[in-house]
Amino acid sequence: EWQRVFDNMIANGDIEPMIIVTPTFNKVSSDTFYNAENFYKEFRASVVPFVEGKYSTYAKSTSEADLKASRMHRAYGGFSMGSVSTWAVFEHCVDIVGYFLPMSGAHHWGTGNPDPAALARATEKAGLKKNEYFIMSATGTSDFAIDALRPQIENMKKLSQFEYTSDFSKGNLWFILANGGGHDWYYVRQYLYNCLP
Secondary structure (H helix, E strand, O other): OHHHHHHHHHHOOOOOOOOOOOOOOOOOOOOOOOOOOOHHHHHHHHHHHHHHHHOOOOOOOOOHHHHHHOHHHOEEEEEOHHHHHHHHHHHHHOOOOOEEEEEOOOOOOOOOOOOHHHHHHHHHHOOOOHHHOEEEEEEEOOOOOHHHHHHHHHHHHOOOOOOEOOOOOOOOEEEEEEOOOOOOHHHHHHHHHHHOO
16 A cells, blocks of 8 residues: 555655665564664664665765765655654664654654654754754644654754754754544555655
8 A cells, every 4th residue: 555655646746756665673672673763773784775775876875974975865754663763763863864754653652751852962963954854743633642742742842953844944843733643554644645745
């Protein structure tokens, strides 16, 4: 079903053609390399270099310098525990990724409290300006993830590294709240359709 959503959006001109990679991880144990909050390690060490080395992309090579130089042509997003991994990728890989789509899951969701200050510090460590990273997050009013995600977004709005707006020419953080939306695929499709363009 993912393919139909993306293929139709590309065919309709809503989004540009892109390479979409759908890796997975095992969220059973908090100490495993493949936990959602630790997936950024494999993403950085294996997934990005593999994709950038195999396909024709904007990265000139898989060197760290070239991955950083091409970061505005790279995005990461996920739903539920995939959203948890998205926040972790932001915290640890914002220097090689420019766009983020966390849907229905908060930073450190399930293992601790969201830490917007850690996300802000990541942008400073990478030496990025506010127009060099963008987050479009989403959840529904009936989604159990709202209890952690909405307060996280509200706290992010208070930090100087995040400028809240629906116009990404003026800011870098936006939050979609679907009225009545639950923790299910129907709403993920709505988020993708509204966020990807």
